[in-house]
Amino acid sequence: MAEMIALSHLTKRFGPLTAVDGIDLSVNKGEVLGFLGPNGAGKSTTMKMVTGFLSPTEGSATVDGIDVTRDPVGVKQRIGYLPEGAPCYGDMAPRGFLNFIADIRNLSGIARNASIDQVIERVEIADVMDQPIETLSKGFKRRVGLAQAILHNPPVLILDEPTDGLDPNQKHQVRTLIQQMASDKAVIISTHILEEVEAVCTRAVIIARGKLLADGMPEDLLKRSPLHNAVEIKVSPAAADEIAKDLASLTSVGQVERSTSIDAQTLFSVTSKTGAPIAPEVAAMLKEKGHAVSDLKTEKGALDAVFREITRGGSAAAKTETANA
Amino acid sequence: MRNMLIIAKREFKGYFATPLALVFIVIFLALTGAFAFYVGGFFTRGNADLVSFFGYHPWLFLLLVPAIGMRLWAEERKSGTIELLMTLPVSTLDAVLGKFLAAWAFCGLALALTFPMWITVNMLGSPDNGVILASYIGSFVMAGAFLSISSCISSLTKNQVIAFIISATICFLFTMSGAQLVLNFFQGWAPGYLVDALRSMSFLTHFDAVTRGVIDIKDVVFFGSLMVMWLFLNVIAVELNKGR
Numbered sequence: 279m280a281e282m283i284a285l286s287h288l289t290k291r292f293g294p295l296t297a298v299d300g301i302d303l304s305v306n307k308g309e310v311l312g313f314l315g316p317n318g319a320g321k322s323t324t325m326k327m328v329t330g331f332l333s334p335t336e337g338s339a340t341v342d343g344i345d346v347t348r349d350p351v352g353v354k355q356r357i358g359y360l361p362e363g364a365p366c367y368g369d370m371a372p373r374g375f376l377n378f379i380a381d382i383r384n385l386s387g388i389a390r391n392a393s394i395d396q397v398i399e400r401v402e403i404a405d406v407m408d409q410p411i412e413t414l415s416k417g418f419k420r421r422v423g424l425a426q427a428i429l430h431n432p433p434v435l436i437l438d439e440p441t442d443g444l445d446p447n448q449k450h451q452v453r454t455l456i457q458q459m460a461s462d463k464a465v466i467i468s469t470h471i472l473e474e475v476e477a478v479c480t481r482a483v484i485i486a487r488g489k490l491l492a493d494g495m496p497e498d499l500l501k502r503s504p505l506h507n508a509v510e511i512k513v514s515p516a517a518a519d520e521i522a523k524d525l526a527s528l529t530s531v532g533q534v535e536r537s538t539s540i541d542a543q544t545l546f547s548v549t550s551k552t553g554a555p556i557a558p559e560v561a562a563m564l565k566e567k568g569h570a571v572s573d574l575k576t577e578k579g580a581l582d583a584v585f586r587e588i589t590r591g592g593s594a595a596a597k598t599e600t601a602n603a
Numbered sequence: 604m605r606n607m608l609i610i611a612k613r614e615f616k617g618y619f620a621t622p623l624a625l626v627f628i629v630i631f632l633a634l635t636g637a638f639a640f641y642v643g644g645f646f647t648r649g650n651a652d653l654v655s656f657f658g659y660h661p662w663l664f665l666l667l668v669p670a671i672g673m674r675l676w677a678e679e680r681k682s683g684t685i686e687l688l689m690t691l692p693v694s695t696l697d698a699v700l701g702k703f704l705a706a707w708a709f710c711g712l713a714l715a716l717t718f719p720m721w722i723t724v725n726m727l728g729s730p731d732n733g734v735i736l737a738s739y740i741g742s743f744v745m746a747g748a749f750l751s752i753s754s755c756i757s758s759l760t761k762n763q764v765i766a767f768i769i770s771a772t773i774c775f776l777f778t779m780s781g782a783q784l785v786l787n788f789f790q791g792w793a794p795g796y797l798v799d800a801l802r803s804m805s806f807l808t809h810f811d812a813v814t815r816g817v818i819d820i821k822d823v824v825f826f827g828s829l830m831v832m833w834l835f836l837n838v839i840a841v842e843l844n845k846g847r
Binding site: 382 | 606609613617682683684686692694845
């Protein structure tokens with residue numbers, strides 16, 4: 279696979295503040311990398327350095343083998359970038375705006391018209407082509423921003439919070455669009471919506487306080503959740519004590535938590551000791567002992583929990599580091 | 604070069620997307636006319652020339668040109684579009700020059716629309732049209748110098764009002780630096796060469812020389828090098844401030 283983006287010890291300081299702290303990362307063609315992190319973690323700053331908007335304090339960023347600080351214009355030609363908030367010239371209409379972008383991107387002739395028609399269709403803005411962008415709804419503005427980023431069919435696509443502030447239908451559209459384009463591009467999207475990572479990303483990194491804390495497939499990150507492969511069982515309160523005892527006797531079971539549901543039934547939340555699936559074993563045991571169960575479901579674990587754990591842990595670690603220093 | 608013209612085109616069209624262009628041109632024409640006829644005494648002077656018209660241009664530009672220039676960069680930074688512009692494959696120099704050229708062309712358009720003055724004076728008598736042409740060129744170049752100051756200051760702030768006030772103040776200092784009012788202040792104590800240097804920085808002195816009909820190379824160099832200097836500072840300011 280071709281490496282399209284390579285960050286090497288990328289660092290950015292604003293005065294005493296270190297926004298991005300020595301990030302090493304590479305993204306290949308065909309990958310959709312989700313950039314996760316709390317607000318102020320350094321996601322946007324990293325993207326701004328890759329796109330040549332900010333220059334790194336230390337380290338380097340290369341796109342398609344070109345160093346951003348050596349040949350910024352060359353890098354910018356290969357990137358489609360949607361800045362945070364999708365800023366566009368508000369007094370222009372999408373038609374004029376896309377024509378301007380096509381001019382700057384040096385598209386001409388038939389290819390130019392074809393590209394413009396294609397993006398209009400892809401992001402579905404045909405109905406608003408002649409309205410000033412500032413009068414458009416947030417969803418349309420975001421789509422105009424996206425259209426601008428993908429107009430020249432760039433090999434590298436960098437989208438800073440592409441679905442922020444969109445309604446569920448629009449989010450779905452944007453995600454579908456990203457998936458459609460992903461096969462022949464290297465894509466980085468930043469987000470703090472974790473479901474988005476599961477929906478579109480082939481790989482996710484978590485960054486907090488400017489440092490890269492985790493890197494892996496979304497499923498791998500899910501495995502870090504304490505609730506990964508946990509089982510939730512709903513039973514009648516009468517049999518609850520006996521079931522609790524039987525559950526505790528299973529070797530693969532970690533913790534058993536007991537609570538009462540809204541309809542006065544007893545809920546057991548059973549975690550897996552090793553993270554391996556325990557549902558078949560639990561179900562077999564229940565059947566064997568003849569317990570009546572009204573509901574049984576498996577948890578995949580929430581990425582939220584993993585995210586909180588990793589980013590909080592990261593900040594605590596950072597604090598001790600500074601305390602020691 | 605190509606990118607510079609594309610940016611200039613977009614920027615220039617932008618003036619006409621809002622009432623800005625209309626308001627500016629109407630006010631500019633009304634004020635130039637009012638000053639020439641009522642304050643300058645165009646008719647009572649009894650001369651077939653446009654001295655009373657051009658004489659007030661430095662003072663009008665002092666207020667109106669910073670009003671054009673204040674939005675050039677401050678607005679881009681305020682709205683965040685600077686991030687869009689500077690991540691397109693254009694150099695900072697292209698962007699600075701493109702924006703400057705659009706605003707300058709707009710000033711040129713406003714100036715060109717004062718042509719009824721020229722027709723009027725030609726109907727009333729037989730003026731020296733060479734002097735008038737030189738004055739128009741001088742006025743246009745002076746507008747460019749004011750504009751380069753305004754553009755540079757605009758890139759230092761996100762606030763257009765601040766950009767306007769600081770630009771107008773700097774333009775005022777450049778305009779007035781040759782006036783006796785300012786020079787008297789220095790003449791008592793400052794060495795002669797400093798006073799001369801100050802006097803030579805005056806827009807009024809150089810503009811007056813041009814409106815007398817002589818386009819002297821030193822006046823051209825003066826305005827030209829001033830523009831180059833401010834636009835160079837503009838490029839640096841954009842580079843330093845764009846991410847903030």
